Amino acid sequence: MKSAVIVFPGSNCDRDLAVALETVTGRKPAMVWHKDSELPDGTEFIGIPGGFSYGDYLRSGAMAARSPIMRAVRDAADRGVPVIGICNGFQVLTEAGLLHGALMRNSGLQYICRPVKVSVENSQTLFTNGYEQGEELLIPIAHHDGNYQADGEALDRLEGEGRVVFRYGEECNGSARSIAGIVNPNGNVLGMMPHPERAFEPAHGCTDGRRLFEGLLQTVA
Amino acid sequence: MKARVFITLKNGVLDPQGKAIHHALEGLGFSGVNDVRAGKMIELDLADGTSDAEIEEMCRKLLANTVIENFRIERLENA
Numbered sequence: 001m002k003s004a005v006i007v008f009p010g011s012n013c014d015r016d017l018a019v020a021l022e023t024v025t026g027r028k029p030a031m032v033w034h035k036d037s038e039l040p041d042g043t044e045f046i047g048i049p050g051g052f053s054y055g056d057y058l059r060s061g062a063m064a065a066r067s068p069i070m071r072a073v074r075d076a077a078d079r080g081v082p083v084i085g086i087c088n089g090f091q092v093l094t095e096a097g098l099l100h101g102a103l104m105r106n107s108g109l110q111y112i113c114r115p116v117k118v119s120v121e122n123s124q125t126l127f128t129n130g131y132e133q134g135e136e137l138l139i140p141i142a143h144h145d146g147n148y149q150a151d152g153e154a155l156d157r158l159e160g161e162g163r164v165v166f167r168y169g170e171e172c173n174g175s176a177r178s179i180a181g182i183v184n185p186n187g188n189v190l191g192m193m194p195h196p197e198r199a200f201e202p203a204h205g206c207t208d209g210r211r212l213f214e215g216l217l218q219t220v221a
Numbered sequence: 222m223k224a225r226v227f228i229t230l231k232n233g234v235l236d237p238q239g240k241a242i243h244h245a246l247e248g249l250g251f252s253g254v255n256d257v258r259a260g261k262m263i264e265l266d267l268a269d270g271t272s273d274a275e276i277e278e279m280c281r282k283l284l285a286n287t288v289i290e291n292f293r294i295e296r297l298e299n300a
Contacts, residue, residue, distance in 0.1 A: 059286055066283060095286065102289045105237045149234060149289060174235070 001220050003029040003045040006073065006089075008064045013050035013086065013197060020197040021047065024213040025221075034067040044220050045082050046073055048089030050142070050195060060103060060145040061091030070096050082126050082220060083189045087143055090181070090191030099184055099191045100158070101150035106143070107174025113142040115206060117169030118180050118194050122162045125183055127190045130215025136169055137208035139194035146193040148175040148182075158182055166192055222267050223297040224276055228285045229260035260290075 003021045007014045014031065021029045029047070030040045039046065054063035064070070070092075077083050077098055085093040093099045106112060115138050123133040131137070150158070155176055158164050166181030173193070181192030196209025230236050236258050243257040263284055265276070276294050285292040 058283070062283065062286070094288075100288070102286055104235070104289065107235065107237050109237050109241050147235075147237070174237070 001025045001044050001217055002027065002040070002042050003047065004032050004039050004043045005029045005047045005049060006032050006034060006069055007049070008034045008051070008053035008067065008092075010053045010055055011049050011051035011088070013088075013195065016195075016197045016200075017047045017049045017086065020200050020210075020213050021045075023200070024210075024217050032069060034064065034069050037068045037072060039069075039072045039076060043076065043081065045216065046076060046084070048073070048083065048085040048092050050087030050089060053088055053092065056145070059091075059095065061088060061093075061095040064088075064092045065095035065097075074098060077184070077189050080186065080188050082216065084127060084216075085189075085191040086195055086197065087141075087146075087193055090193055091145060093189060093191045098189050099182060100154055101148055101182070103143075103145050103193070104147040104149050105145055106147050106172075111142075111144040112146070112172055113140070115140045115199070116172050116194065118166050118208075119169050121164045121167050122183075124162070125165055125187055125190065126219045127183075127212055127216050128165060129219060130211030137199075138206045139196060139199045139209050141172060141194050142198075143173070143193055146173040146175065148173075148179045148193070150176060155179075161185070163187075165190060166194065222269050222271065224265045224267055224271075225295045225297065226263045226265065226276070226280055226284055227260060227293045227295065228263065228280075228290050229293075230258060231289055231291055234289050 091103045118137045120131040120135045168178040196212040199206045199209035238259040239257040280292040
C-alpha cells in the first residue's frame with residue numbers, strides 16, 4: 001500500500017504515524033509537506049497526523065485546512081482514497097469540510113493526556129474491520145480541543161447512518177454523545193481524537209491501535 | 222479602510238471558556254453576572270473599495286467556522 005503522511009508546521013505525530021504505516025505495509029510512506037500541491041502518483045492512503053498545526057492559530061486545524069496540499073487531499077478523498085485524520089488531523093478534516101461538526105475546547109478546559117476506553121461502534125468500515133463490533137479498546141488521547149459538537153439533527157444522522165465509528169467508554173472531554181470518531185457519508189474519510197499510532201507496540205503499554213492499520217491494509221491491498 | 226469582524230459562538234453551543242470566566246468573576250466577588258460568552262474580534266486593514274461581499278466571503282471561508290460560530294462585520298469608515 002502506497003501511503004502518504006501530510007506534514008504541517010507544528011505536526012508532531014507525523015513520525016509515529018509513519019512508523020506505524022511502514023511497520024504494517026512494509027513500505028515507507030511519503031512525507032508530504034503542506035506547501036506541496038500534489039500527492040505522489042498512486043497514493044492509496046493518506047494520513048493527517050496529530051500535533052498543533054500552525055500553533056492552533058485562529059482555531060485548531062483552521063489554517064492547515066486551507067493549506068495548498070489540502071486541495072489534493074480533497075480531490076483524492078472525492079475519488080475514494082481512504083483518509084484518516086488523527087487528533088489535530090480530525091480537527092483539520094472538520095475545518096476543511098471533509099467531515100461534519102467541530103472540535104471545541106474540552107469541557108473541563110484541561111489538556112488531557114491519558115489512555116481512555118474507546119468502543120468500536122461500527123466494525124464494518126474500511127478502517128475497523130480488524131475489530132469486533134462493540135469491542136472495547138484502550139487508546140491514548142492527548143488534546144485540548146477534542147470536544148466534538150454538531151447540531152442535534154446532524155448527530156442523529158451520524159448515528160442513523162452508522163457513521164459514529166468510535167465512542168468514548170468514559171467521560172473525558174464533553175463530546176456530544178461521547179463521539180470519539182466519525183466517517184464521511186462515503187465511509188472513506190475517518191476522523192478520530194484517540195491516537196491508534198500511540199497504541200501500536202508493546203512498549204507503548206497497549207497495542208489496541210495496531211489492528212486499525214492492519215485492517216486498513218487488508219481492505220486497501 | 223478598516224473593518225472589524227466579531228466572531229461569537231452560536232446560541233446553544235457550549236462555551237467552556239465563557240463558563241470558566243463566569244466562575245472566575247464570581248470568585249472575585251462580582252455577583253449578578255447571569256452568563257458569559259467568549260468570542261473574538263479580528264481587525265482588518267483593507268484596500269479602499271473592498272466590498273461587504275468580499276469581507277463576508279473572508280468570514281465564511283476562514284475567519285469564522287459557521288458550523289459553530291456567527292460573525293458580524295463592522296466597518297470603520299474613517300479609520
